[in-house]
Each structure stands twice: as C-alpha cells, then as structure tokens.
Amino acid sequence: EVQLTESGGGLVQPGGSLRLSCAVSGFTISRHWMAWVRQAPGKGLEWVANIKEDGSETEYVDSVMGRFTISRDNAANSVHLQMDNLRAEDTSVFYCARVVGVLISFAGGIVSAKSFDQWGQGTLVTVSS
Amino acid sequence: DIQLSQSPSSLSAYVGDRVTITCRASQTIDVYLNWYQQKPGKAPKLLIYAASYLQRGVPSRFTGSGSGTDFTLTITSLQPEDFTTYYCQQSFTNPITFGGGTKVQIK
Numbered sequence: 001e002v003q004l005t006e007s008g009g010g011l012v013q014p015g016g017s018l019r020l021s022c023a024v025s026g027f028t029i030s031r032h033w034m035a036w037v038r039q040a041p042g043k044g045l046e047w048v049a050n051i052k053e054d055g056s057e058t059e060y061v062d063s064v065m066g067r068f069t070i071s072r073d074n075a076a077n078s079v080h081l082q083m084d085n086l087r088a089e090d091t092s093v094f095y096c097a098r099v100v101g102v103l104i105s106f107a108g109g110i111v112s113a114k115s116f117d118q119w120g121q122g123t124l125v126t127v128s129s
Numbered sequence: 130d131i132q133l134s135q136s137p138s139s140l141s142a143y144v145g146d147r148v149t150i151t152c153r154a155s156q157t158i159d160v161y162l163n164w165y166q167q168k169p170g171k172a173p174k175l176l177i178y179a180a181s182y183l184q185r186g187v188p189s190r191f192t193g194s195g196s197g198t199d200f201t202l203t204i205t206s207l208q209p210e211d212f213t214t215y216y217c218q219q220s221f222t223n224p225i226t227f228g229g230g231t232k233v234q235i236k
Contacts, residue, residue, distance in 0.1 A: 113179035119172035
C-alpha cells in the first residue's frame with residue numbers, strides 16, 4: 001500500500017523557519033519526481049516545488065523562490081521542504097505528492113503527461129505572531 | 130503563468146444528474162490537463178490525467194475531454210459521494226497551476 005506521511009508542521013512566527021518531511025512507503029521515490037503542494041485555509045491548491053528523481057533539478061513557484069528548499073533522501077525514501085523567512089501568507093496545509101509521467105499518443109507523437117497521482121494527508125503550517 | 134478558469138465555481142444538482150465542469154486555459158496546453166476531486170479535510174485525488182485518461186480505480190461515470198485551451202469534466206449520474214470540490218491542473222509548463230475549483234452541491 002502506498003503511503004505518504006507528512007510531518008513537521010506547526011505554529012511559527014513570521015520570519016521563522018520550519019522543516020517539513022514526507023516519509024514514503026509502498027514505492028521507491030528514487031524512480032519519481034516528487035512535489036509539495038499547499039492549500040491555504042478555505043482556498044484552492046497551489047503547487048510549491050518539485051524535485052527530480054536524483055535531486056539534480058528543483059523547481060519552485062515564484063512566491064517561495066529563495067525562501068523554500070526542497071530536498072530528498074532516496075536512501076531513506078523521504079522528501080523534505082525547508083521553509084525559511086515564513087510569512088503569514090504561507091499559512092497552509094502542505095501536501096507531499098508523487099509526480100507520475102504517463103506516455104500517451106498526441107499529435108502524431110508520444111508525450112509524457114505528468115500528474116500528481118499519490119498524495120499525503122497533509123500537515124498544517126500556521127504563520128502567526 | 131498559465132491561468133486556469135473553472136466554471137461554474139459552484140453548482141447544485143440532484144443525485145442521478147449529469148453535470149459538466151469547464152476549465153479554460155489562458156494559452157494552449159495541448160492535453161496537459163488533469164482533474165482532481167477533493168473532499169473536505171482530505172487530500173486531492175487524481176481522477177483524469179492528460180485531459181481524457183481515467184485514472185485507475187476511478188468510476189467510469191467520470192469522463193474528461195478537450196485539448197488546447199478548453200476542457201471539460203463530466204460526471205454522469207451523480208452519486209452521493211460525488212458532492213464535493215473539483216480542481217483542474219495544467220502540467221504543460223512551470224509554474225504548475227490549478228483552477229480555482231468547482232464545488233458540486235446537492236440540491
């Protein structure tokens with residue numbers, strides 16, 4: 001059974017730091033890009049960051065660039081999100097997700113269509129004084 | 130950034146109804162469009178990937194269609210467990226973006 005379990009959330013003051021972790025079981029993360037997606041209370045979903053299978057590439061939404069760092073420990077089958085200089089607007093439930101690419105036929109060729117196919121239950125981060 | 134506009138933002142329907150949710154992209158995204166279902170307090174669940182491919186284990190009453198900029202999610206014969214919120218998401222280019230969501234309510 002696939003399980004992604006986030007931890008590390010909590011209450012932090014503006015300007016503070018938190019490190020989220022995502023422990024994975026049921027599949028080997030070294031074969032997948034992994035991602036963090038967040039959801040502010042009562043709001044929609046927002047992609048935060050991605051990391052390549054071997055950690056050699058990372059991608060971020062502009063609003064967290066330079067403040068958040070995604071990393072992975074393939075040996076421990078876990079993914080992390082270091083969050084520094086937190087702001088009130090970062091208050092959200094943070095989800096860890098697996099990125100899966102499926103080859104499909106489109107426009108006369110074969111392309112890889114990516115989606116988030118497995119998600120954790122989320123961990124709440126509250127930034128407030 | 131690619132903006133995804135979902136419509137309607139909410140709708141009311143009866144059990145057994147057929148409903149259609151639309152997602153319009155601000156520029157072409159080919160078929161790089163996914164649909165998720167999210168129940169209150171739970172993580173999103175992938176329903177449809179690449180615009181029209183049904184994720185394994187998802188009931189066949191969910192169908193997706195479209196390409197380019199206009200996409201639809203159709204639920205035929207709404208079941209009680211389908212009354213919740215749905216999001217579209219594009220994976221054409223970074224930043225990955227989601228639509229604002231459509232809440233399906235029971236009439």
